Amino acid sequence: PPDVEQLGRATWTFLHTTAAYYPERPTPNQRANMLNLLHSLPILYPCSHCASHLGEVMKTNPPDVSGQFALSRWLCERHNEVNERLGKKLFDCSKTDERWKDGPPD
Ligand code: FAD
Numbered sequence: 376p377p378d379v380e381q382l383g384r385a386t387w388t389f390l391h392t393t394a395a396y397y398p399e400r401p402t403p404n405q406r407a408n409m410l411n412l413l414h415s416l417p418i419l420y421p422c423s424h425c426a427s428h429l430g431e432v433m434k435t436n437p438p439d440v441s442g443q444f445a446l447s448r449w450l451c452e453r454h455n456e457v458n459e460r461l462g463k464k465l466f467d468c469s470k471t472d473e474r475w476k477d478g479p480p481d
Pocket of ligand 1: 386
């Protein structure tokens with residue numbers, strides 16, 4: 376079976392980076408494809424308990440694909456729910472662009 380920790384780090388990197396570079400004004404096609412990407416995770420993510428948790432939290436908090444800021448925030452909050460469940464430190468969601476897009480201020 377896949378290494379759940381390594382898979383998780385790689386997947387969060389992909390998801391947060393993709394959200395960080397998602398347009399602030401996405402086209403309907405970009406929105407639809409982002410929704411498809413996110414909705415595919417509970418079905419395809421190769422850690423079944425992770426996938427089913429994600430499916431549950433996505434029912435309560437549907438993805439907000441209206442723009443980069445909202446999507447990055449939505450993803451940060453979902454990642455924090457996983458962090459909390461695993462007893463990890465919560466991430467400050469105001470630092471999302473610094474971590475995944477802009478880098479630290481000079
Ligand atoms: P990760 O949590 O992988 O984080 C990587 C980096 O992201 C961190 O170093 C930090 O810089 C940054 N970061 C941390 N939190 C945030 C945030 N909220 N917003 C933005 N950036 C942040 N593991 C399980 O054991 N059980 C599960 O049920 C489970 N569910 C998962 C569901 C999904 C959808 C994914 C993608 C992963 C899941 N994982 C699960 C894996 C788990 O979340 C971690 O990826 C794994 O434990 C490795 O953790 P880590 O401490 O290296 O950092």
